[in-house]
Amino acid sequence: MPTPSDRAFTNGWQQATRYPDPAIVALDPRFEKYWIKLSCVERLFTGCRWAEGPVYFGDGRHLLWSDIPNNRILKWEEETGAVSVYRKPSNFANGHTRDRQGRLIGCSHGGRCVTRTEYDGSVAVLIDRFDGKRLNSPNDVVVKSDGSIWFTDPTFGILGNYEGHQSEPEIEPNVYRLEPDTLKASIVAEGVLGPNGLAFSPDENILYLVESRGMPNRKILAYDVIDGGRKLANKRVHIDAGPGTPDGMRCDVDGNLWCGWGMGSAELDGVMVFAPDGKPIGHIALPERSANVCFGGLKRNRLFMAASQSLYALYVNTQGAPGG
16 A cells, blocks of 8 residues: 655644645546545544544535544534534434435434434434344444435444443344334344445445454445345445455445545555445545545535544545435
8 A cells, every 4th residue: 555655644744735645646547537636635623532424514514523432523614614512412423424304314322323413403313222122333324315224233332431331232233224204124234244334326226334343354345225225135345455444435426435444554544445346546645544434515526534533624526426
């Protein structure tokens, strides 16, 4: 994996002052069309303990993201750059998205549930149990165009008291789907070792899923979406992460996967970009491991990266697929 030759991250963050930004590396000629050479990685905020779950609100021109150990959701204002606390305590909120009515859908480690923030600001619990057993710690969530809510439920948030409340699991880690109207839950994927980030392809015919405890390496799995968008089939390994650690991810309109990445060694930290065929085409190096990403901005062409203690952004020459 290439490293940014002109950037010394070990002595702290230093934004590029010359273009193109040496933190951005094309691993394949296909990445060139997405790389704006007059754009650089910007640090928007630092001071988190573990940043996760970014979600952009175009109607409000702001971004929300989780700082899980600090038990808060932060808000960044696009017009002013101001950062404030949106919700504290957040019940150890993790992943977020918006439903097709614009409401905030969130995963809660502390509540072991998936929530929806209504227009009046009240928070409704959509699910906290399945077949009478408590969920583990919902991690990441996406909403399909039909309004169904898909989320992962690993045990990460109940393993200790740092990102939730330590507890024994009552149910296996699974991936669930909630019906749009009734919120009836069904298991759509089981037997996944540490189900984590998930994203639909732009046409919603494929669901990508991070297996963050895969052996011997972590993997990004792919499933075909079948039965009118209600079930998954044809589980397969789409990307073998090798020494890397994929976490959260989002698709752009061309079907490329932009994945939070890191761990192992510092040169892996940042965001990896994969073409639809699973081949790596680009790397955005950061001085911290990136957990999750989303697209936003007026044209949905700004990549926001929640990375350990900080929030970063980069303008790119593509747009995020709807629903991310």
